[in-house]
Amino acid sequence: MEPRRTRFYLDKRNSMVMGVCAGIADYTGIDLLLVRVGFVLINCATGFFGGFGILAYFLVGWLANDKPHEFDYEDREDRKFWQKVRARPGNSVRDVRARFRDIDRRIADVELHLTSHNRRLADEIEALR
Structure with missing residues (x-):
């Protein structure tokens, strides 16, 4: 145990x-x-x-x-x-939820940045072809 x-x-x-x-x-x-x-x-x-x-x-x-x-x-x-x-057990649950919300928001920002259409980068890639 x-x-x-x-x-x-x-x-x-x-x-x-x-x-x-x-x-x-x-x-x-x-x-x-x-x-x-x-x-x-x-x-x-x-x-x-x-x-x-x-x-x-x-x-x-x-x-x-x-x-x-x-x-x-x-x-x-x-x-x-x-x-x-x-x-304070009740406050700790709230703190953990807040941490997870913050982590989730940061992951969503990274995902948005990676999956969004970056026009300038696309133009540079086209210029290299």
Whole structure:
């Protein structure tokens, strides 16, 4: 079974402890440093020792799956696309349709250019005969 791109995975490649913050950063598209600083600030504000955040961190690190190796080789555009899909699935369908419309329009322009009657080119060919 192929791994799903819309699931949350731990990112052990960019991890410091268990890869939870790196996974959150990869999942949402937020900068990794901001996620780590936000995690520390939230835990300090709510009581770092004995706080729920540390327990939740280790629980997520224990329950979540590691990021599949197939995702390590995807390019930046694919990564950004899947982050948008996870954030706003409805908008991603609209974006894909818009991209296909743009590609279809460009192909139609090329086809029109190639199949249209170019009078100047026809005259040059006739002049060479």
